[in-house]
Amino acid sequence: MAQLQISGLSLAYGDHPVVKGLDLHLESGQIGCLLGPSGCGKTTVLRCVAGFEAVQAGEIRLGGVAISRPGWSEAPEARRIGMVFQDYALFPHLSVRDNVAFGLRGLAAPERDARTQTLLATVGLASQGQKYPHELSGGQQQRVALARALARKPALLLLDEPFSNLDIELRERLSYEVRDIIKEAGTTAILVTHDQHEAFAVADEVGIMHEGVIQQWDSPYNLYHRPANRFVADFIGQGVFVQGTVLSDHQVEVELGTLTSIIPVACGPGCAACGKSCRVDVLLRPDDVVHDDRSSLTAEVTHKAFRGADILYTLRLASGARVLSLVPSHHNHALGERIGIRLDVDHVVTFPPTAPPVALFVPEGASNMARH
Amino acid sequence: MLAGFDWSVIPASLPFLGQGLLYSLQLTVVAMTGGVIFGTLLALARLSGGPVLAGAAAVYVNTMRSIPLLMVILWFFLIIPLLTGKPMGAERSAMITFTAFEAAYYSEIMRAGIQSVSRGQVNAGYALGMTYAQTMMHIVLPQAVRNMLPVLLTQTIVLFQDTSLVYAIGAKDLLKAAEITGRNYNRPVEMYLFVAVIYFAICFSLSLLVRRLNRKIAIVR
Numbered sequence: 001m002a003q004l005q006i007s008g009l010s011l012a013y014g015d016h017p018v019v020k021g022l023d024l025h026l027e028s029g030q031i032g033c034l035l036g037p038s039g040c041g042k043t044t045v046l047r048c049v050a051g052f053e054a055v056q057a058g059e060i061r062l063g064g065v066a067i068s069r070p071g072w073s074e075a076p077e078a079r080r081i082g083m084v085f086q087d088y089a090l091f092p093h094l095s096v097r098d099n100v101a102f103g104l105r106g107l108a109a110p111e112r113d114a115r116t117q118t119l120l121a122t123v124g125l126a127s128q129g130q131k132y133p134h135e136l137s138g139g140q141q142q143r144v145a146l147a148r149a150l151a152r153k154p155a156l157l158l159l160d161e162p163f164s165n166l167d168i169e170l171r172e173r174l175s176y177e178v179r180d181i182i183k184e185a186g187t188t189a190i191l192v193t194h195d196q197h198e199a200f201a202v203a204d205e206v207g208i209m210h211e212g213v214i215q216q217w218d219s220p221y222n223l224y225h226r227p228a229n230r231f232v233a234d235f236i237g238q239g240v241f242v243q244g245t246v247l248s249d250h251q252v253e254v255e256l257g258t259l260t261s262i263i264p265v266a267c268g269p270g271c272a273a274c275g276k277s278c279r280v281d282v283l284l285r286p287d288d289v290v291h292d293d294r295s296s297l298t299a300e301v302t303h304k305a306f307r308g309a310d311i312l313y314t315l316r317l318a319s320g321a322r323v324l325s326l327v328p329s330h331h332n333h334a335l336g337e338r339i340g341i342r343l344d345v346d347h348v349v350t351f352p353p354t355a356p357p358v359a360l361f362v363p364e365g366a367s368n369m370a371r372h
Numbered sequence: 373m374l375a376g377f378d379w380s381v382i383p384a385s386l387p388f389l390g391q392g393l394l395y396s397l398q399l400t401v402v403a404m405t406g407g408v409i410f411g412t413l414l415a416l417a418r419l420s421g422g423p424v425l426a427g428a429a430a431v432y433v434n435t436m437r438s439i440p441l442l443m444v445i446l447w448f449f450l451i452i453p454l455l456t457g458k459p460m461g462a463e464r465s466a467m468i469t470f471t472a473f474e475a476a477y478y479s480e481i482m483r484a485g486i487q488s489v490s491r492g493q494v495n496a497g498y499a500l501g502m503t504y505a506q507t508m509m510h511i512v513l514p515q516a517v518r519n520m521l522p523v524l525l526t527q528t529i530v531l532f533q534d535t536s537l538v539y540a541i542g543a544k545d546l547l548k549a550a551e552i553t554g555r556n557y558n559r560p561v562e563m564y565l566f567v568a569v570i571y572f573a574i575c576f577s578l579s580l581l582v583r584r585l586n587r588k589i590a591i592v593r
Binding site: 078 | 495
């Protein structure tokens with residue numbers, strides 16, 4: 001049964017709609033994530049679930065019981081939720097131990113102390129209990145916030161941009177730690193963030209939010225390889241669109257060769273490979289374009305970004321179209337150099353073209369370079 | 373010029389002055405305690421958002437802050453016998469008046485203090501299952517008081533100085549005691565000088581404490 005079920009949630013600030021009929025379904029024990037650019041409404045959804053915001057349409061159910069409906073809202077303190085706030089909102093006048101124990105006021109003292117100590121140990125702060133929040137580092141404060149939110153064994157844990165105040169290195173390490181802690185506690189959780197690496201590190205399933213609705217709710221793998229629309233394709237990962245022509249229901253031809261797709265290629269809505277050589281835009285990720293010195297296909301390096309383990313090259317094809325290629329760092333090529341490339345596309349992603357049609361490049365004698 | 377002074381009256385009048393000082397301090401403590409409690413309730417009423425409650429609290433606070441303290445002291449002292457039929461002692465009357473009057477000032481300080489605690493702290497309280505009252509009691513007010521402690525203490529120093537106004541209704545505070553002994557020994561100048569030194573010593577050491585607190589709070593925040 002779904003632990004959290006949001007159906008048709010809508011909310012507007014004045015004339016400005018923020019959330020427009022959003023649906024979300026999260027199974028018990030799962031970690032979900034709302035991922036989107038700032039202003040997409042994701043934090044508003046979280047505030048609605050927490051009960052800090054009244055819903056104007058739709059319904060929120062927690063464990064099968066309605067907690068928010070238009071005109072009625074269960075009080076936040078009665079919702080059995082735990083929340084980790086963006087700025088942690090630790091209580092500065094209480095010690096770390098008292099912060100964690102705060103939600104456990106109903107318990108007898110020995111029981112409360114034991115649970116507090118267990119929680120502090122879980123987040124690796126067993127020896128820091130007597131300190132005050134301002135004496136801890138940002139990462140430690142974040143873990144206190146997590147321990148405090150988990151103390152009451154909430155039916156649902158809400159995390160509002162919990163890593164945004166941390167430096168990047170710590171962010172990555174802590175995001176895996178946080179996932180492990182939440183999973184160990186067996187808590188259903190929902191994370192809100194604008195950072196896809198965080199989302200992928202923590203969540204089982206991610207919803208891409210844009211303009212008040214979830215554009216796609218899927219696993220991180222599918223979001224990257226099977227984006228449902230252009231917005232998701234653009235927002236997740238890197239890549240460029242190149243022009244292609246649909247050859248058959250499983251084949252698309254692009255400048256760099258013919259791609260074969262496992263799933264049928266659709267030319268556009270209502271046209272599943274109609275045989276009329278429809279034009280489509282084909283998504284090429286940087287990992288789809290592989291550097292290969294033996295390849296007869298070459299492209300000119302127009303830009304390079306050194307990233308340590310690898311280099312992200314921007315390459316110009318014969319037609320003038322540009323593609324990105326992620327190449328191991330020891331293949332160091334200069335700007336202007338022509339390097340051999342081939343396509344290695346597992347997942348062919350196509351969308352109806354948006355740009356006006358341009359004269360198509362037809363590759364001469366290009367062999368089939370796709371794998372499937 | 374000081375040669376004409378007779379300081380020997382001071383040791384002799386110390387016990388009597390001590391009684392006066394004790395009352396001044398009592399009045400300060402009572403008015404401060406009562407004023408902070410009543411003032412906090414007024415502040416919560418003003419921040420409650422309920423138009424009747426907030427409006428009534430605002431009227432009270434603004435009225436008190438627009439009337440000179442001396443007039444409030446005198447009126448209360450004169451009106452109570454008319455209402456109840458029997459006079460109330462000047463000392464008790466002053467305690468009630470000061471509490472009611474100072475509450476208006478403390479309420480403004482507490483209102484600023486409550487507003488200085490971020491909304492996130494309140495939400496964090498709710499998210500931990502606390503009710504409004506529990507959140508206020510255990511999260512917001514402790515922080516509000518801590519943030520405002522220097523300002524609260526400064527107001528208390530002013531309050532301590534203002535307690536000298538009760539001599540107008542004849543309550544026996546430090547100033548009244550000085551006046552009486554000064555008259556008895558016919559040495560009013562020496563006595564007034566001496567109590568000025570006492571007022572100064574107490575107020576100045578309190579303001580040093582405020583300065584230290586300010587530094588300490590700045591570090592914690």
